[in-house]
Amino acid sequence: MSAINNQNGFQEDSRRSLDKKPSEDITEKIIAAILFCCGLVSVLTTFGIVIIIFQVTFEFFQEVPLSDFFLDTKWTPLFAERHFGIWPLISGTFLTTITAMAVAIPLGLSSAIYLSEYAQPKVAAILRPAVELLAGIPTVVYGYFALLFVTPFLRNFLPLEIFNAMSAGLMMGVMITPTVGSISLDAIQAVPNSLREGAYALGITKLESIFKVLLPAALSGITASIILGISRAVGETMTVVIAAGQQPKLTVNLMESVETMTAYMAQISGGDSPRGSLNFKTLYAVGAVLFLLTLALNIVSYWVSHRFKEKYD
């Protein structure tokens, strides 16, 4: 394939039949340049995030040694005796995230399987957007519901603290269900019908075809949806800051109050930390960990879904 270099220096790929050479007209050139700048905003946003977060994080680590941050097991930056061990915040984040995924994976997958394999198309056309409404509800609302409905309800049966990881995690799971469900649904529907028909020809039942043929075939998409769901849960703020509390501790007890990375960030920014103070810098250090963690999860999810995409052909 030959590539044509036009006067803008852009390479035009002749595979795209519709590529019309930008005309010599000056307005046309200006418009192309403006649209290019719009595309550039997203790149600048990324650079902005990276530069700003890591600049302040670097300043933070000049005051607090890396060993304190990664080896200490206490997080008390606001107390007289300061400790900067990130692990309590990470454990709080993972505790709520695991709870959320324990809800979102079964609910999301069963929604996807039902909508794809069982529901009549007309019913699915109503039910799918209905489930997706869950993703459109602002997360403060889930926080409200977790704190004022779920926790009091569960306290009838369990000795929960008022702020606890369980309620926050459960509601976060409901919130993430459409993320897992939608992407899994697309993956399951992308499995060619020949596979379903082949399975039936061998005399297996519908359920067996789902578990032994469809789900394995759609595994990459399902895995990607789950990783993306984890990333959403890790980065979610309002539900956990409202319902899980603000007590950083290393615990696996769902009934206790915990603090997540995002909840700490919301707490410290709601207060008055003057710019340049150590408290201000902890905000960025925690933000950097959160950013890197979600970035890694997003890249893995993107990679998984693209790596295995075309294996049917």
Next chain:
Amino acid sequence: MATSYQGNDFFDSSSEFTDNIEKRESLGKVFEILFLIGLLIGLFILALLVFDIGQDGLSRFLTPGFLTETPSRFPDEGGIRPAIIGSILLAIIVMLVAVPIGVGAALYLEEYAPKAWWTAIIEINISNLAGVPSIVYGLLGLGVFNYLLGFGPALISGALTLSLLSLPVIIVTSREAIRAVPDSLRHASYGLGVTKWQTIYHHVIPYAIPGILTGVIISVSRAVGDAACLLVVGAVSFLTFNPGLFQRFMALPIQIFSYLSRPEPGFANSSAATIIVMMLLILVLNGIAIYVRQRFSINR
């Protein structure tokens, strides 16, 4: 019925093959019901949530002055006017800033961008930005708009931060809409000798408008409900005046959060009432966008 091969000497009668089809089919029925229950649990919780908030908040919502007064330190008095105005201003600015840039970026990527390593980077970059948590955008906004540009913790900082947060969704959905425009339309236009931009402006954009507006609805609704990045940028939890562009500001989700963090029980009702207002605002935004979308569809 079970099929058997009893006549065959090679098969031990204790290991005869049975297809067990009834058992397997009934297991299938059980799982069908389980999958349906899994689907309905989410909807059930949605209904419960709407009911609970209605029950907690409706009477407070109907209190005279709730929409028009400024907040009070007492649970049953005052209103949420500054938060309403703040949220509406935020939504308007997000639409003015994020929609043109987002659609522009989508047009560039779909219509102009060559297939090259750096356009692939832009694409991967956008899908990654869509997964960056809201609160991290808050750090960006704090650094760029509050300090670098010197706006401070003002409404404009929050609005621009929300705009950046909304961009990836607008770009992704707009691209899908633009990609769905049939090539024959562009060919026909080029065939008449028009320039590239004239084709895009007069044919591609009008054709793609319904899809683009869908993305706009989703992203602006999210922006209206988002609180995390506004907390970092510096939204306040108590304001006795209407926010202006360069002043401290409130927004509805921040108001909900601030009511929830007060111990007196009455504030929970105010919080629920504010949720009702926020959900209504989101519904109105959706309604406007759907109306515009349909008008464009008919006039095409």
